[in-house]
Amino acid sequence: MKITKQQLKQVIREELEGILNEEGPPAVVDTRVTTRSAARAPDKRTVMRAQAALGITRDGVYDKLTQKAVMNFQRDIGLDPDGMLNDQTLSALMGK
Numbered sequence: 838m839k840i841t842k843q844q845l846k847q848v849i850r851e852e853l854e855g856i857l858n859e860e861g862p863p864a865v866v867d868t869r870v871t872t873r874s875a876a877r878a879p880d881k882r883t884v885m886r887a888q889a890a891l892g893i894t895r896d897g898v899y900d901k902l903t904q905k906a907v908m909n910f911q912r913d914i915g916l917d918p919d920g921m922l923n924d925q926t927l928s929a930l931m932g933k
Contacts, residue, residue, distance in 0.1 A: 907922060
């Protein structure tokens with residue numbers, strides 16, 4: 838069975854919407870990131886939104902790159918640069 842580009846785009850769009858509309862499992866946390874960060878890791882969708890807001894690859898993995906980007910952002914806006922995606926940091930990232 839052959840599908841058109843339009844049909845393929847529709848399937849991909851539906852799959853992405855399904856992924857983005859569900860809470861999903863907890864985020865994957867790189868074991869090299871501190872235990873403190875790993876213990877409070879938000880769900881994968883939240884990590885992906887934060888990564889998008891930070892302008893880094895949206896893979897949903899809370900790794901060293903994500904932690905460093907979060908810390909830089911926190912420092913830039915005057916928060917304690919702890920690398921945590923806490924409520925205060927997430928609100929600032931999402932412009933709330």
